[in-house]
């Protein structure tokens with residue numbers, strides 16, 4: 001997709017390539033027509049199986065037709081491999097694209113980038129040619145017109161490093177709107193992760209701009225290609241940090257031909273019902289793994305010790321189950337199962353003893369009798385007294401409103417201060433009217449699963465910015481994906497939450513994916529080396545154990561640090577934004593959350609037309625200049641970034657230096673830092 005890609009061969013060859021593109025497009029249109037016009041078989045009958053099959057057929061049809069639509073701005077192929085004669089069946093040349101296209105006879109015209117024969121496009125080198133003679137990369141206009149190509153011969157003398165030039169041009173192509181795919185230039189270390197098998201899970205630690213998000217999204221597309229059947233049963237979910245981020249990445253998978261992947265935030269998925277906010281310390285404690293033990297104890301404290309037996313009457317006959325027999329049943333069931341099945345089993349086991357008594361008297365009761373006894377009043381009375389029905393909200397409401405109950409459940413797990421942070425100052429009268437925070441809803445989720453096992457059948461889970469998730473959130477996500485696998489992406493240096501787990505071992509442990517392969521990406525593609533070197537001065541303070549990333553490119557005048565006084569501060573911000581708007585691509589002004597709207601007003605007063613990120617859904621599509629609250633910058637990138645007053649970003653939150661590291665690493669080409677207060681010590685050295 002590089003406009004500037006130039007032809008090394010004559011125009012005839014470019015014309016021939018264009019003619020091939022036209023032929024491939026016509027073939028795709030024919031494939032679409034074939035599927036679109038096809039009747040979907042409908043099986044008669046209305047039972048569940050038949051309905052299920054009809055619905056599945058309909059879904060498959062819709063998916064297939066959508067996948068075959070020729071998107072006007074997505075080129076049909078982006079590369080070509082010329083193989084040695086006879087290397088692959090009957091073909092000595094393949095075109096590689098985002099999906100498979102064949103001609104009327106079924107012969108392939110474009111091969112899906114995920115197919116095994118496409119692998120050398122990403123992996124073949126001059127020292128390991130994999131039978132490839134030539135790699136060709138194409139340049140396209142924004143409307144998918146072929147503008148040129150560059151050749152990289154893998155034999156003969158080296159002309160120049162065409163691959164690097166192509167990668168650089170691709171990275172620096174000005175951004176307009178949401179994130180694009182990187183399918184034409186996936187790097188070998190990224191490709192290893194994209195094509196790693198579905199199991200075991202994969203965890204990627206990577207510095208800013210090393211391509212973690214891109215790897216996660218391409219990996220989903222790859223897995224849906226190789227494991228479509230398995231994954232279509234359980235589904236795939238991508239979890240990102242917030243709506244602005246999801247909006248930013250939303251077009252990548254559709255461009256790769258995958259339209260049916262759910263992309264959500266953890267709050268939307270698990271905490272829909274959240275209405276209350278937590279103090280930071282309460283949120284931290286609520287996210288801590290020790291809460292799992294506290295909740296477990298609180299729940300099981302509802303199971304009491306029987307103080308009476310059961311007397312069951314049928315006509316004139318009476319059957320007695322003694323108190324110590326009930327006690328024995330309770331202690332054998334206690335904590336050996338989840339809470340609700342334990343409660344049911346208690347009634348069934350008491351009923352079973354009654355049945356044995358009946359048999360001792362030569363009666364011959366059957367299962368129906370056992371069920372009837374289990375549901376009878378005397379059995380239910382003991383069941384309700386000893387093992388009452390409970391609701392998650394009831395347990396949590398009591399825990400946060402009753403200091404003694406909390407102290408008992410907490411035992412040695414929580415300090416007095418931590419318990420005080422959890423207790424509500426004004427508890428709701430009843431659990432039904434309690435207002436829950438996002439962290440509470442995750443605890444409710446944990447309780448719900450301890451009461452009744454949740455299904456956990458998700459096929460694959462991608463967690464982006466996973467360094468920010470709490471232990472309790474990770475447990476909730478892991479439960480949804482018990483048999484499936486995960487791709488966990490993040491950077492410990494960018495952890496900004498108070499409840500962050502702090503190490504990948506811990507993250508994977510809470511997620512119950514300790515078998516995951518942990519890999520590291522350290523080549524920074526997004527951020528020019530001068531900027532990454534500058535930001536990395538913060539690493540000894542924020543993540544001393546992490547390696548220092550290396551930027552793969554330098555860009556002239558990439559970084560400027562400008563000191564201003566109170567009076568000139570706004571003018572300098574406006575000037576920096578105007579200068580960057582004079583070039584191409586996206587521009588962001590990033591400031592502390594509580595400063596951003598005032599600065600946005602100043603930009604408007606200076607005649608600029610910025611949008612405020614987070615105000616709606618798709619601001620980055622509509623305008624080149626966005627004002628970004630520092631707390632929403634994570635995961636995003638812009639061609640040019642103007643950072644206002646770093647000291648204020650740092651002061652705004654306990655992990656403010658981590659936040660600043662995130663903010664400083666959003667720029668693809670230029671970063672201006674404008675400040676009146678001194679920069680953090682590490683940066684001013």
Ligand SMILES: Nc1ncnc2c1ncn2[C@@H]1O[C@H](COP(=O)(O)OP(=O)(O)OP(=O)(O)O)[C@@H](O)[C@H]1O
Pocket residue numbers: 167170171179180182185186187190206207208209210211212213214215491494525526634635636637665
């Ligand atoms: N192989 C590649 N080819 C072209 N561009 C790439 C490649 N890898 C990364 N990039 C560029 O780097 C950008 C950053 O990628 P991505 O957002 O996936 O990084 P990240 O590691 O998730 O960063 P962060 O930690 O800041 O969220 C991409 O949008 C793209 O511009």
